[in-house]
Amino acid sequence: MTGVLPIALGDATKVIQALLLSGKEYICVMRLHHTTLENKVKTVLDEFQGKIYQRPPLRASVKRRLRTRTIYYLDFLEMKQKNVLFKVGCESGTYIRKLCFDVGEALGCGAHMQELRRTRAGSFTETEGFVTLYDLLYYSDKWRATSDEENLRTIIHPMEKALELLPKIYVRDSAVAAVCHGAHLTAPGILSLETEIKKKDGVVIFTQKGEAVAFARALASSEQIFGMDHGFVAETVRVLMDRDVYPKMWSKSGSI
Amino acid sequence: MQRTKTPWEVERKLLLKAEEKTDVKYGCKPEDRPIKDYVRLGIINLDKTAGPSSHEITAWAKSILNLTHAGHGGTLEASI
Numbered sequence A: 001m002t003g004v005l006p007i008a009l010g011d012a013t014k015v016i017q018a019l020l021l022s023g024k025e026y027i028c029v030m031r032l033h034h035t036t037l038e039n040k041v042k043t044v045l046d047e048f049q050g051k052i053y054q055r056p057p058l059r060a061s062v063k064r065r066l067r068t069r070t071i072y073y074l075d076f077l078e079m080k081q082k083n084v085l086f087k088v089g090c091e092s093g094t095y096i097r098k099l100c101f102d103v104g105e106a107l108g109c110g111a112h113m114q115e116l117r118r119t120r121a122g123s124f125t126e127t128e129g130f131v132t133l134y135d136l137l138y139y140s141d142k143w144r145a146t147s148d149e150e151n152l153r154t155i156i157h158p159m160e161k162a163l164e165l166l167p168k169i170y171v172r173d174s175a176v177a178a179v180c181h182g183a184h185l186t187a188p189g190i191l192s193l194e195t196e197i198k199k200k201d202g203v204v205i206f207t208q209k210g211e212a213v214a215f216a217r218a219l220a221s222s223e224q225i226f227g228m229d230h231g232f233v234a235e236t237v238r239v240l241m242d243r244d245v246y247p248k249m250w251s252k253s254g255s256i
Numbered sequence B: 001m002q003r004t005k006t007p008w009e010v011e012r013k014l015l016l017k018a019e020e021k022t023d024v025k026y027g028c029k030p031e032d033r034p035i036k037d038y039v040r041l042g043i044i045n046l047d048k049t050a051g052p053s054s055h056e057i058t059a060w061a062k063s064i065l066n067l068t069h070a071g072h073g074g075t076l077e078a079s080i
Helices: A010-020 A038-047 A096-107 A133-146 A150-155 A159-163 A173-180 A222-227 B035-040 B054-064
Strands: A002-009 A024-032 A050-054 A067-080 A083-090 A111-121 A168-171 A190-194 A202-206 A212-218 A232-239 B014-016 B042-048 B070-072
Touching (some): A010 B042, A038 A083, A038 A096, A083 A096, A133 A150, A133 B042, A159 B042, A168 A173, A173 A232
Parallel strands (some): A002 A111
Antiparallel strands (some): A024 A083, A067 A083, A168 A190
């Protein structure tokens, strides 16, 4: 299979969990085992939109129990003899190989996945700064040989790019170090936040400069947090920023 | 069945609670990080070719940049 494979470098590996859970888009060639009418194929593909049950295939790296996955959309593109081209937007953890097999069963003719290309993984698509290993090797060598870093910068994205689709909470400089040391976020530390946050949703805490500080779990909705003037608003789950970037500003009660 | 809104179609607005200037002494915009930090806190949007596995490709990227660790987001099967 080919297509979008985001690779996190060094300490950016911490943001991978956001990508692993993010939605994906694929373009796929499914091969039917018998000739079937185009209209029938279209109807059956339509039925697979929404929540589906899926048992991971034999060769899978997860436990093979029945689970539900959401197919956001499944668009028929074209059909030539037994080959069907479609585009699918789906929740992470959807097996397209299995989807093809199941569509084949529903059609009654049987089918398998012939070719697959991922066209999106979370916020990464085939358009922005999409590079090959050869590009990476070339610009990395050039950087070492001539210290020309500009080209290397164009092919590497800041890890924050991977967090684009998650809801963001922007905090004061004075709140950053505390969160970096594992403290939960309190209402006075917040400068702004995005809408559509529900209680228990995963959010990302950002500095005003746009640096990711930590993954957190919201303890209230966007509207509620907006109205709060004290108390915890989000539980820090995973710190992304180095601890010593911003100065410690909290007061130590009892000591000194 | 109907189409469902994808995570990349959700529109979020910004709610402004308070305003404050950020101190230029601490941190910097992600795109202005010194190159070593930029790489260490970077992510590559790689076009995977058919053949090698996602793990092999990640290992190559890691060795090209001389990093101690690297990881990929979502395995893509090796062949076809």
